[in-house]
Amino acid sequence: MASARRSGRLKGPRAVYTDDLFESAGIADESDSEERQPSGTEKRRRRRDEDSASDDEFVAGEVNDEEEEEEEDEDAGEERYVDVMDDNEPAATPRTPRTPGGRSRPKTVQSQQKLLESSGAANRSTKASTTETRTRGCIDPRENVSKPMYYMSTFGDDERDLLAVVYTRDRWGRGVDTCLPTRHTLDIQSTANDYEYGPTCGVAPDDMVKERTSGWDWYYDKVIGKEFRKPQKIGPKLKEADARRKYLPKPKKGKHTILIGAANDQKTFHLGHHESMNLAHAWGETKAQKSDQASAIVREGWIISFEQKIQCLAWAPNQDGFDQYLAVVTLVTPEQKEKHPSHGIEPPSPFRTAPSYPCAIQLWQFTGKQAGPVTRTLDMETKPLLRLVLCTDWGDLRRIAWCPMAREKRAEDDQNGMKSIGLLAGIWGDGKMKVLDVKLGPDKKTEFVTIQSPIFEAKSPSNVCSCLTWLSPTDIAVGCSDGFVAIWSILPTSDPEPIPYFYKSIHASYVLSITSAYPTNPHLIATTSIDGETRLWSMIDPESENTTPVRQRQAPGHLSYSPILQSVCSYDENEFGRLMPIHKFFATQSAGRMPSSVMCLAPCSFFHPSLLFGTAAGEVVATNPFRRLLYSKEQHWQQTWFSHDWAPGLIKDSSGASRFYEGYRAETQSLARNLSGDKRPQLGSSLTTVHDERAHVTALGWNPNRASAGWACAGTGCGLLRVEDLAI
Template identity: 25%
Template sequence: MSIEHSSPRQSRGKPRKSYRVEDEYSFLDEDEDGSAPFGKQTPSVQNGDDDDGDDFMPDAQEEEAEYEEEDEVVEEEEDSSEEHANSDESPAPTPKRNARDARNARVPQAVPTTPDVIPKRRYNDPRYKDMADNIPSPVIFKKGGGIKVRVVDTDTQLRTRGIPDFDKIGGHEPRLKNLFGPDVHHLRPVLESRDYWFPQETFPIRSYKKNKPDDAEVGSLRRSFFEAEGAREKENEVLKTWYANTGSHAFAKAQTTNKLTADEAKQYMITPGSDTMNVLAGPVNTPQVNTLARGAYMSIAKPFPGDQERRGWLFNLGSWVQDAQWATNEESSTQYLAVAIDQRPTSGDQPKPLEQPKAPAFNPTEPFPASIQIWSFEADDVGDLDASKEPQLELVICTDWGAPKHLRWCPVAATDMTEETKDAGSRPIVATAAGTVGIWSLDRPGTLRTPDATHHNPRPWFYQQLADTYILTVSSGWPSNPQFLSISTADGFARLFDLRSPNADTTASIRGRTLCLTQAWHEHTQSFVMPDEHYILRHTPIRRYYHNLYSMRLENSITRVATSPVHPGVLIGGVDGDIQASNPIMRITNYKIMPWQQKWFVHEWRGPIVRMPAKPTIGEDVTMTEVEPAEQPDGDTVPELQAGESADGTKKVPQEVLSQPLVRITEGYKAGQTGIAHSTSANATKRGNPEVGRSISIFEELTAITALAWNPNLKFGTWAVAGMASGLLRVEDVGI
């Protein structure tokens, strides 16, 4: 006798004849009596599925709960005669009795020997063990609590994320299709990006041509291959007209500005840092100490006599650099940089570090004077940073609502906007500590304040709870995918949303063990980049946001990451003051390739020498030399301070230098292939204890890199800026 399995779990694993919505979920259109409405025909569901109407797979936890519940209930089985099998009438409901009552009953229960139907959810019943072993279960529990549907036809398999897992067989081509899409228009941009920028290993190539992208040299600056060609130019006139007729007048009416004198502006530029900073830089064997006053700057070529190839400037802004961003200015040779630094209230008693009575991240501060500095830099005819023309402080925007922490320019200039980019320049996105996200449209009526309005509270067109905790970072997929929004939260997850349907189209990344304080959109690999707890830079592609791809690594925690829209180079900076650059395209397209990395420079800060464990003799100049220490538990070398002149005639360090903070900047590093995985054995040997393994290093707080950005303009894409917690800001043309 043939035995059929009527469990609803088995029916869900069967391939459907059609994936049309009206055929798949036509049971939703049935009337209460089970009949189909006029004009529609409900397909019959076989093998007893009419008692379980939904076709959604249960969670693993729910399935286990059902099995446990069945152990306490004994269900009487129906007679499996042909009359019942061929009857159109529904069988009467069978009463259920408690297991204890069933055991105490005097009348034995009749159990069929060869039933036509195996009871639902009774695979573990010993009476049907032999038959259940021969029937494949449609639900297979995978590692991690997920479920997998066993099907025969791979074209109709159910997929929880809409796309299949990575192909187990195949090589380069299946992997690219899994990451970027199965069609030619999906693969062509990434393959063109790979072939075009293969000469760029770390830093961007300086060459640039203003002609068509096809005429540009391979590896030079150009816009992304994922951006539709001609889209900017085709819609440029539309937004030009809007800004000239509406936008500029609306901004002028909504903003109230006053010009301040130098004395009036002093209170807006007060910083908690020191007035001067000593900087040790130059060749390794003959470094120089230069003193920078607050607000002063010097050329980065000054510590290198005879070397005029270095194009850049080093600023002392006096306090922690919160953010630094380049303005969009494609055609002009003058480039503008907005900088925000740490500023604090000038009135009232200020709590000491780590002694805040309340959590400052969740409590609003009282308004206080602060400012944003706008600096200008000049370029030569070919787009290189002109080191012969000094930078200028063009404008200081003074406010009374507190110090800004993050800056974002409009991604396109008013004269370069298109209809597509209008939504991304004119729609600011704000994320809050409560887990909500709000989006406003500047061109929407009622958004900008009118001059006669006293209390103005513009409503966002999008306001929704996207997380249950603090949102740390927010980034969009502009320019090719501005509809995608990525956020990182304090619970360790990063989440991707499609703003067109944020409730349905959303996914989460792999959970991290540390807070993700920085992320950026990498246009050339169609992925969001962010650090993880292993000091590695991970890529989360929009098609596989839940899958991590790794491309760069530092020796310590990553604090900042920066990407460029005109070349694939990525900059990352860490708590140890290390900044490195790499091109991740080769690594993402071919995971067997070992990526190249190169240090831009390393920034180190130390406090006054009197705070160090080894103190020099008071009142004498000293020379610092490294000697072999005594028996140390961690195996590290400790510098020993000795007074007097060394044997080789090294000059002494004056006391005025030792008594003040000092910054050391080292540069000129070679490129190398460091690899993604850390060397556990080498690291354990360095630490001195092979059984401990890798440890977490702690650095001075003011050593960290706190701001990174590439110049987004096509002609000046090799310009980079780095801000440090010590108050130093470095602007340099790093093109090669």
């Protein structure tokens, strides 16, 4: 016997939306109460609390079709405040609305209680309405919305943003670029018909031309430029033995052991301090698949041993030639710090200045060769060369960043036999932000130079600087240890100490990372704090124009803005990469799932959308999240560049032994955040593996130059630097 049909109508009060808080609280004039008597339709709805109907009838209204037609005629021209819920919204779970800034608004029920308390004794007997009322915010992007509405909420409704997305879709939306960029796509040159704003990521092409030309006139000006370069003082050149003994980590007696090659035929290599090896020696000629046109594949890349944790990495921009320059920072050993006069006076803390330990910036030169119409690959016949060592006595160097703004090459860049590399900013242990004008001599040999004073120096009052980002060729934003953000102009002034023209409290505590939405929205800045808050705010009005996603328990240490994805890229404590589009920053989207905790993130490239994540277990994972950002139901693909393991090793007084696994294929990955969607085996409880610090991937970087955009570098905790062309 068939079971009796049961109704699916929700029992209970309906959700009512109103714009009048006094009406929702039951406070109204007598004239209003007389005019707003419940209509016959509303009376019939109240009498049907115990009735039942189908879900479709509930959404359409709780009256029959014939009655509905009559009521529409009666209510024509009258403003209605009663609204119904969406088809895709669960009836039992009320939706929390959001403001245009992305923050959740409190329910009106809570607001009306405060309103009643402040209204005085005259209305204390008035009770709040039993009907739950809420105010509307912006559209919840997690709901089922149309594709045009989804695109506008994700990328904006301006034609410049949408044309840039269409250009990116046509260029990088193919399946072959789902993880790493291909050389074929990088070699495609933009034409005049590429959607006008497409190649410039939504910025007017004329503005980009002005920035790389007239935007640097101040630097070459005979008056301003001379005053700007005047403060930097370079001491006499040091002897190599003296510089290595004081400013570089003391080398180990034993060499670092490296196991690398095919999984079934790995070879052993031994590298000393600053020695390099060619990856082709480990792999040889590997037979290609039958479908490939080439008969053999040769692995091209370099591995250099520094024997100490690599603290920072940064490729120099605006290098159009075959020579590319990589800045590497490694700190001196703890034994060397113990010999420093100020060591041990105060316990180390990131919230105050540290002793003036010696530190050096190493500038390495990698040579390339032509591989396509535009792109270049590494020249494996020329070994990497240490060209310049900048020695300082300002404490440990914590962060470095080259000025990424494009600069057109001029004749003044190569004068007196010196080659201009660019402006390099950094945060030193003394709590100050400093800028150096880096130049190279004509000789093809290593130079050891002491920097007595920088070209620009600034410090925030009553705290220390923690992170920095470039806003323009003349402006730098700096995060501070007390939650403030300061912005300085590096142009010369008459003040003995530069004063920031912007200095406001953005967070409640230590600012871990900061990035600018340059070039699409350079006035927007994203910051993350040690308290787990990530915030996007505007320099114009940071108090009202700001938004934040869900707070994390463990704040990410790196943020980077991708102009191609129009999103801020980061990661969370659950081993997920994540994207935060600037138009809906409050709604994060997963951008990859890593095998272990994420330790670092490569700064996003201006020429391709691929991301690189470094983990605590030693893996480097690459992914292109654009297809999933554009189509939320697309499968997510990611590929492991290499996996690194470390062990103490058998050689006495060495930096240990490392093993590299590589040759991983691209795989799909589930981005489910619950255990039910996790394909990995579960042991009954959530486990966290603690990995040795020397196995970590501590620094990553994409080459920011057009011809070498496929070059990537990775540094490890044991001091190994790996440089390889990842363009397929």
